[in-house]
Amino acid sequence: MRLHKKIEIMDTTLRDGEQTSGVSFLPSEKLQIAKLLLEELKVDRIEVASARVSEGELEGVKKITHWASEKGYLDRVEVLGFVDTPASVDWLVLSGAKVLNLLTKGSLNHLTYQLKKTPEQHFADIAKCIECATSKGIAVNVYLEDWSSGMRKSKDYTISLIDFLVSQEVKRIMLPDTLGLLKPEEVRTFVKEVTSKYPDIHFDFHAHNDYDLSVANVLEAVNHGISGIHSTINGLGERAGNAPLESIVASITDFTDFKLNVQENKIYRISKLVEQFSGLHIPSNKPVVGENVFTQTAGIHADGDNKKNLYYNDLLPERFGRTRKYALGKTSGKANILKNLMELGISLEPEELSKVTQKIIELGDRKERVTTEDLPYIISDVLQNNSIKKDILIEGYHMTHSKGLKPTVQLRLKVKDQFYEAHASGNGQFDSFMLALHKIYKSLNKTLPKLTDFSVSIPPGGKTDAFVETVITWDYGRIIKTKGLDSDQTVAAMMATEKMLNIIEQMNIGKTENTNLYGNEFSATAR
């Protein structure tokens, strides 16, 4: 029987990930991410900082080690340090960390031109540092910085460093492709060379993504004797980033026999949190975590999904806590529209469906984005009926925007033939509008959804009178996306909000009448 080895995942979002240009986490953000990584996602180890960086960094590590010590996780929290005895070790002691990831020079080039030392001097300095750390109860893993160039251009030196480290009190030897320059076949050769020489030593591989080959390289590394892989959430990291955790987990799980402790269904949540804290938007086509990667756009795919799951693959969205979506646009066709109608609980006659399909194609041709929540409005428009009741109307508003004063909004709202007014002042006109709306809803004992995303786009060309499209994402138990179009950005956002108000009103009627999402009234007239 073949025993399937477990591969350790060491996540370095909080150290190498923070080396992404423009990214800096607050100590409290670091703690939140660390908790999710270790407790929910269940990565084996995390690297949380570099020693001696700053006071803020020390505070962040202290927060994490304090929490980790209460949980018994201290041996899973690591800090990168330098061959500078005793400075880095002292910093670790102060921070409460118990594992030092010691940065040594893995290529002769780096050693000669950066440290300006001989191999003998460097080995002696490393031995002193390891001795200092272990005497203070700190375990040591060792990085061979620029290992990949070392294996290419100064192999004798690089292998002699590994020979030396094997004789030291070192837990793991970590092999970085520091510049992300390796090809998969080189990873195979170099990793095999090292792991076959020392089959009992734990080696980690640390990939960078400069040629977009980090995931392919990770697969080669695990298939040739590597025991641990370094990754970052959303592929953050120096330059083009590190190997993205989400992609390597999916690939190792689906393409190898190795096991992982990572809980796939927690990936999306932590990816969104890191997106928020890092301020770096996840590209919509980023595998596993991108907004659109589980959205079928071509109608032929939705049709095939209905007929014997013809477009099935193992990368199911549910594995990662997500669901499949069917986009609406000029290539979507009837099958996609039917899938969306099903989600909304609406049925249409074939002739009506054809008209709606035609309208969506026309909108797509004009480059307009159509969301699931736009469908009832399109249906209403196409079928020329008033089946979407506009129970709630923004009847009027007065907005101010002046230098040196906070913006204000006076809002008049019509809710089922009754009029309500409120006044509010906030951080910007839309914020003021939302505050006024909250006041009215509070007086009506109604709740509003949480706004979770707000995107604004204008057509290319930079005309100041161009239409602005605002798409707002709301969380009301289920996710609702609404869109407003106007030459004024605030008005576009208010129109999107008015749509949302009518949708949730209909949802609530639907709920109380125990019918589908839009209630009997809508489906009866639309059918």
Ligand SMILES: CC(C)C(=O)C(=O)O
């Ligand atoms: C600092 C080191 C360990 C690194 O991130 C690299 O070599 O890629």
